[in-house]
Amino acid sequence: MEKQIITAKNNRTFVFRELQADDAQILGDFFVNLSAQTRSRFGPHLLTQEHASLLCSEVGNTNITRFIVENESEIAGYFILDFNLFEHEKKRYHSYGTTLDCNIDPVFAPCIADKYQNSGIASQVMLKIIEFSSNQGLRSLVLMGGTQQSNHLARSFYKKFGFEEYGSFTTEMVNIDMKLNLPGQR
Numbered sequence: 001m002e003k004q005i006i007t008a009k010n011n012r013t014f015v016f017r018e019l020q021a022d023d024a025q026i027l028g029d030f031f032v033n034l035s036a037q038t039r040s041r042f043g044p045h046l047l048t049q050e051h052a053s054l055l056c057s058e059v060g061n062t063n064i065t066r067f068i069v070e071n072e073s074e075i076a077g078y079f080i081l082d083f084n085l086f087e088h089e090k091k092r093y094h095s096y097g098t099t100l101d102c103n104i105d106p107v108f109a110p111c112i113a114d115k116y117q118n119s120g121i122a123s124q125v126m127l128k129i130i131e132f133s134s135n136q137g138l139r140s141l142v143l144m145g146g147t148q149q150s151n152h153l154a155r156s157f158y159k160k161f162g163f164e165e166y167g168s169f170t171t172e173m174v175n176i177d178m179k180l181n182l183p184g185q186r
């Protein structure tokens, strides 16, 4: 995907692009600066400098696409589109009567740095990711691990883009499985 410019609510502009091998330092800074509150909502993998280095060293060699939103000095947002088979998701969706195919129903996870949350960045990115995903012939985007029932901002954010709630499951808390059926797909 080509680099794209996105504009936040305060008219500040950012670059939206795929993660690159030489992004380890800024990605690590982004991870380690996430607050405990954000970490409690977003935990797809370790959020350390070392893990950022590992992820960057793997760029191009996995079936996971990672995107970032950056300004001149830092990463403001990080988005994962993962085409691996997620047995837990597959099993839960099966219980809702839906069969997932990891080639066309990847799992998706977004995270915005604390100081940039609620400034319209992810809303702009979502439009780009939906367009990208539709152009790739994907069928749906499945929320990785669902979203916590108490995460009202995220739930309303996803609904705004057409994600639907399929069911719920309980870990230490109640989580809602949400999926976006992409426009024009089966």
Ligand SMILES: CC(C)(COP(=O)(O)OP(=O)(O)OC[C@H]1O[C@@H](n2cnc3c(N)ncnc32)[C@H](O)[C@@H]1OP(=O)(O)O)[C@@H](O)C(=O)NCCC(=O)NCCS
Pocket: 038, 041, 042, 110, 111, 112, 113, 116, 117, 118, 119, 120, 121, 122, 123, 124, 143, 146, 147, 148, 151, 152, 153, 154, 156, 157, 160
């Ligand atoms: C969820 C998240 C990705 C959304 O990204 P964002 O850039 O903050 O989202 P935006 O600013 O584009 O949009 C947020 C929307 O939620 C709305 N909102 C804010 N607080 C809200 C609340 N308490 N209840 C409901 N809606 C709320 C805003 O009004 C805005 O909608 P609008 O643009 O139509 O007015 C981001 O906040 C985040 O990373 N949070 C922490 C980690 C997380 O929860 N990740 C998702 C795990 S499933």
